[in-house]
Amino acid sequence: MTVTKNVLAVVSAHVGGRTAGAALATLFPGQARVTVVETTDEDPAALREAHVVVTGLGPVTAGHIAAAPDLELIQCASHGFDYVDLDAARERGIPVCNIGSSGAEKQNVAEQTFALMLALAKQLVPAHTALTEADWALPRLQQSITELSGKTLGVVGLGHIGEEVARRAVAFDMSVVYAGPTRASAETETRLGARHVELDELLRVSDYVSLHAPLTDATRHLLNAERLALLKPTAFVVNTSRGALIDQDALADSLHAGALAGAGLDVFDPEPPTPALRLLKAPNVVLSPHVAGVTRETLVRIALAAVQNAADFVAGKPPQDVVS
Numbered sequence: 057m058t059v060t061k062n063v064l065a066v067v068s069a070h071v072g073g074r075t076a077g078a079a080l081a082t083l084f085p086g087q088a089r090v091t092v093v094e095t096t097d098e099d100p101a102a103l104r105e106a107h108v109v110v111t112g113l114g115p116v117t118a119g120h121i122a123a124a125p126d127l128e129l130i131q132c133a134s135h136g137f138d139y140v141d142l143d144a145a146r147e148r149g150i151p152v153c154n155i156g157s158s159g160a161e162k163q164n165v166a167e168q169t170f171a172l173m174l175a176l177a178k179q180l181v182p183a184h185t186a187l188t189e190a191d192w193a194l195p196r197l198q199q200s201i202t203e204l205s206g207k208t209l210g211v212v213g214l215g216h217i218g219e220e221v222a223r224r225a226v227a228f229d230m231s232v233v234y235a236g237p238t239r240a241s242a243e244t245e246t247r248l249g250a251r252h253v254e255l256d257e258l259l260r261v262s263d264y265v266s267l268h269a270p271l272t273d274a275t276r277h278l279l280n281a282e283r284l285a286l287l288k289p290t291a292f293v294v295n296t297s298r299g300a301l302i303d304q305d306a307l308a309d310s311l312h313a314g315a316l317a318g319a320g321l322d323v324f325d326p327e328p329p330t331p332a333l334r335l336l337k338a339p340n341v342v343l344s345p346h347v348a349g350v351t352r353e354t355l356v357r358i359a360l361a362a363v364q365n366a367a368d369f370v371a372g373k374p375p376q377d378v379v380s
Contacts, residue, residue, distance in 0.1 A: 066096050074093075084363065136271060155361040162216045168296050168322055207264060212236065233261060
């Protein structure tokens, strides 16, 4: 006997909303009944009846989980999963999955990471701003323009995305060190010329530090004031992962004090950032509005990976990329 599974697909308006969700709904097997919403709160009846929730950055709170007595799976359409109440899901024995092994976001996040690094090294933002104000800034900027070649890149988290960043670093003739709880294979280390070190050592030796770790209780404010103080005054910090990995006030303090050369940030805490965020006015920062995972190509890969995992679960297969 075929059992119908109710799927609640939360597709935010900025990534296509109900129109995109309707197309994705066709990818589920026949035994799935899919309801597409743009926020998790939009259809309480559909949430109450849901066996599976698929969401991309739409919060799934303890209240949402409590309101869905038949819930069996929460599928995140992203690498991150900090917008799901993991404790509440764990108490119910509900697996939470991301799209980690799909590599759907790795190309563009790696590209955005290097876009930020290059913008910092070449002083592109102040150079552009000066020219638009009829200021030939070459004499002022030439002492701070640097090369990536010969520098050391410290990758915090050498997963699918971190490895793509490291691979590009090799092409730029950079040395690579990395830190994280999981060590890469010997083959990967050899291919990238990457050396595994403790985080504090990584911070001491790196010219660029790039964050590619998930946001958990253990990694929140991973770069706090004490760890930022370990960095060279000529070092740059780049974050395309989650804003809360860095103590944003401590980073602003370091930048204003000249204790760091600069920062490239694609993510903030909260998002969007409030006008009071001091990093918006900090010296030598390059900022982008969490665009590292949202190219047209990336959004398609993300959606397909999330739907495939959820559809396989509906069809009776064990879920992949269980993060909790």
